[in-house]
Amino acid sequence: MADSDVILLDLWISVFGARVRIALAEKGVKYEYREEKLDDKSPLLLEMNPVHKKIPVLIHHGKPVCESNIIVQYIDETWHANSPPLLPSDPYLRAQARFWADFVDKKIYEGAKKIWTTKGEEQEAAKKEFMDVLKVLEGQLGEKPYLVGESFGFADIAMIPFCIWFYTLNKIGNMNIEKECPKLAAWVKRCMERESVTKSLPDAHKFYELVLEMQKKKGQ
Amino acid sequence: MADEVKLYGFPGSPYVSRVTTALNLKGIKYEFVAEDLSNKSADLLKYNPVHKKVPVLVHNGKPISESLVIVEYIDDAWKGVPILPQDTYEKAQARFWAKFIDDKCTPAIFKAITNHGEEQAVAEAQEQLQFLENELNVKGKKFFGGDNINLVDIAATFIAYWLGAAEEALGIKVLSKDKFPKITEWCGNYINCQVVKDDLVPREAIVAFFRKRFGNA
Numbered sequence: 250m251a252d253s254d255v256i257l258l259d260l261w262i263s264v265f266g267a268r269v270r271i272a273l274a275e276k277g278v279k280y281e282y283r284e285e286k287l288d289d290k291s292p293l294l295l296e297m298n299p300v301h302k303k304i305p306v307l308i309h310h311g312k313p314v315c316e317s318n319i320i321v322q323y324i325d326e327t328w329h330a331n332s333p334p335l336l337p338s339d340p341y342l343r344a345q346a347r348f349w350a351d352f353v354d355k356k357i358y359e360g361a362k363k364i365w366t367t368k369g370e371e372q373e374a375a376k377k378e379f380m381d382v383l384k385v386l387e388g389q390l391g392e393k394p395y396l397v398g399e400s401f402g403f404a405d406i407a408m409i410p411f412c413i414w415f416y417t418l419n420k421i422g423n424m425n426i427e428k429e430c431p432k433l434a435a436w437v438k439r440c441m442e443r444e445s446v447t448k449s450l451p452d453a454h455k456f457y458e459l460v461l462e463m464q465k466k467k468g469q
Numbered sequence: 470m471a472d473e474v475k476l477y478g479f480p481g482s483p484y485v486s487r488v489t490t491a492l493n494l495k496g497i498k499y500e501f502v503a504e505d506l507s508n509k510s511a512d513l514l515k516y517n518p519v520h521k522k523v524p525v526l527v528h529n530g531k532p533i534s535e536s537l538v539i540v541e542y543i544d545d546a547w548k549g550v551p552i553l554p555q556d557t558y559e560k561a562q563a564r565f566w567a568k569f570i571d572d573k574c575t576p577a578i579f580k581a582i583t584n585h586g587e588e589q590a591v592a593e594a595q596e597q598l599q600f601l602e603n604e605l606n607v608k609g610k611k612f613f614g615g616d617n618i619n620l621v622d623i624a625a626t627f628i629a630y631w632l633g634a635a636e637e638a639l640g641i642k643v644l645s646k647d648k649f650p651k652i653t654e655w656c657g658n659y660i661n662c663q664v665v666k667d668d669l670v671p672r673e674a675i676v677a678f679f680r681k682r683f684g685n686a
Contacts, residue, residue, distance in 0.1 A: 300569060300600055314561045316568055326557040340545035341531055347538045352519065385519060 274445035586641030638679035
């Protein structure tokens with residue numbers, strides 16, 4: 250079956266888009282990549298994701314799948330014949346994978362954003378809260394190579410794109426995430442050994458420049 | 470070996486209701502452990518150290534947290550009535566709507582409630598509800614799951630039962646019948662399902678809760 254009928258509407262700098270790119274790469278799925286502009290969304294994007302009008306959107310046989318974690322599961326289930334499996338087969342471990350992907354969704358994005366959009370006391374509070382969240386992930390990793398079980402999977406895919414934000418957070422927040430969370434740092438290194446990850450992640454320095462630009466525009 | 474299933478929660482929680490409905494659908498026998506949220510048990514804190522919230526399902530000593538994660542786990546771990554569609558595309562759509570309800574719909578409704586039916590807040594909540602109304606319209610069926618309830622119906626439990634109680638408690642209207650005929654009909658159908666009805670607390674209790682918590686603008 251030709252997988253040319255797979256289109257990804259995306260934004261290269263997006264951590265959510267990166268999740269999908271990693272999943273597609275892990276499964277060896279060939280697809281057409283289309284870069285969207287946030288301030289000039291394509292008619293196709295608005296048609297395929299009328300509810301949220303956001304990327305990423307995976308269009309498979311003309312039908313859209315939205316929300317990055319949902320897309321990753323869809324990819325795993327649709328191309329289940331391609332290894333590796335992205336979710337464990339054991340129901341309990343699957344639930345753990347979903348729980349941690351959900352945890353990343355709830356805690357990482359907003360928590361990190363707060364650090365570069367605030368100053369002074371508010372920023373200090375945001376930094377502490379964010380480090381507490383990372384420490385929870387540090388605890389979950391423990392002596393394991395990956396977040397859930399022994400293989401790279403769904404929970405890791407949900408979190409790994411955010412590692413490109415660490416450079417920005419360390420610089421703007423005057424933090425040292427790698428020093429405070431050595432297990433997480435080791436896990437990042439381990440994930441970066443995968444071609445699917447290195448090929449899918451945006452450049453950390455470019456992201457930093459983007460954030461600086463955003464701050465300048467807002468007069469911060 | 471017999472399965473040991475425990476559910477930590479408090480009756481009257483819409484999130485706990487999602488789980489009891491799923492358990493009932495599969496015909497699973499379980500022990501309900503009532504929690505006092507102002508005095509959380511050592512067990513709850515042990516089983517859900519990350520969020521310290523209910524519901525938590527403990528299956529043969531292993532805990533699962535977050536209501537939608539639990540519902541999917543129940544579908545994975547036990548055979549019987551399916552909660553998610555079999556088709557991978559339909560499955561993705563069901564997950565999408567369940568997430569939409571949690572991420573967009575319920576928070577907007579809550580804002581309307583806590584703002585005592587302020588016009589803008591109600592309008593925003595209705596904007597989100599319109600997506601669900603359209604979805605039911607397109608399906609043209611009794612439930613989001615078609616002829617039978619599925620993950621989406623279960624995710625929307627709050628709208629089916631708790632919203633009406635909040636509206637009564639505060640004298641506000643968000644889910645008006647003329648604007649949302651399909652959802653209104655769905656609410657009646659959903660709470661009439663035995664698997665849902667069996668564990669619903671009396672409506673007056675929920676009305677009283679909202680009145681006490683958010684009443685007197």
